Amino acid sequence: MSKVGEAYVVTLASHIWDARVKLLAEDIGLRSEDIPVRAVAGLGSKYTYDRKVLSVLSSKRSMLHRMLRNIGVNLGGAFVVPADGYDGAKAKIQDVICEFEHELAKISSAVPTAYPAWRNEIPAQFRPDLTEGEIIQELSGCYLRVNAFHVMEVADREISRIAEKLVEEVAADAAEMLRSSFGRKPGRDEGTQRVLNPLRRLRDKVRSMSTLVDSVIWEPIVEAMDDLLAELPKAGPLDAAHMRRLYSFLIALSGVDSGRVQLALSKWGAEESEAISSGSGDGGFFRTSGSPAAEEEQTLQEEQTLAELANALGF
Known part of the structure; x- marks a missing residue:
């Protein structure tokens, strides 16, 4: 007999800006007649902000994923977690989310000084064309959430x-x-x-x-x-x-x-x-x-x- 009522379905929802845009022909000094239009998509991508800075946010998401995997089973993106296991981990989960929000706020506030310094290290043909305001706007859309639903019936x-x-x-x-x-x-x-x-x-x-x-x-x-x-x-x-x-x-x-x-x-x-x-x-x-x-x-x-x-x- 199953004990489904003693479990949670836990989902990890997030959006973290990857600061990546498609690399254009002009970024590497090519003209439209130098490269076929179809081949442009194969050039790859470039970063519009320092990915090392943003990797801190990704590490918090990975940390939450590992925590949930250690106490439950991953079923297509949602974790089935015993109720006592989730209740015992809730405080640590909330701590990681708070750390994510703290790091996000710190990154956003540092953009006016960190972005120009990083941009000046990039070769001219690869330099991103975003403004500081646009970067802050992209960062404002980042989030990390954990949602838990108490399961009462599962087939x-x-x-x-x-x-x-x-x-x-x-x-x-x-x-x-x-x-x-x-x-x-x-x-x-x-x-x-x-x-x-x-x-x-x-x-x-x-x-x-x-x-x-x-x-x-x-x-x-x-x-x-x-x-x-x-x-x-x-x-x-x-x-x-x-x-x-x-x-x-x-x-x-x-x-x-x-x-x-x-x-x-x-x-x-x-x-x-x-x-x-x-x-x-x-x-x-x-x-x-x-x-x-x-x-x-x-x-x-x-x-x-x-x-x-x-x-x-x-x-």
Whole structure:
């Protein structure tokens, strides 16, 4: 049974002037007979104000987008957020909006001095032709707003979309963790708590979102995350065995749909339990000292394990 009444639909509305206009033929010293009319559109664009100054506004919008993504699921531009998650984040959201408005006011008031200084640094043929008044008018139209609507009824198919979308996001986040934590070094034999922080955040998000929908999709995912984090150290470094656990878990979690994720997690749990019970949990993908023959055998085991994981994920 769904718990839609405990959720908000949150939208992020904004307009930030990009200060960009089409580059004309005369801007680069060309005459109309030098370039076909159709080709003018391919010349690109130029800026009419310092984009570094305006990037401060864009960074505030990006910050809000990340905040909403961390507590909810993005469905075509709108975020579905649990009520308790949104209520807890409202103060921070309002702080970012206030920072945006403060920066916008500061940029607008600085135009009379900042614009001439920046304009004089631009080569003559690229110089913008806006007045200070026109720039201030453009800036006056910039805004950043967050609108939240309390959801009372959502069709079952919409709830299913939320569940499937979250699975996709979880898989994408797991793949990103693999890339950032291991890169091309799956045999990395040590790590710090920073390696686990993205997984902790993802676990909190999945657990929060799973309250919206009762689905068998979430049980193995949340349970596997909890089990893994319970087994790994809560402080201090991670050794080779810990990194092996994390690596193989992320491989399984990065499946692209719920069925493949569940299958891979199930296989991951069975293989890891067997490895631990047999006393072989410290080997796996990570090199141990030994004879060349032992290392060759370990390499074959690694390749077989990776092949089995790939098969479970459908690759």
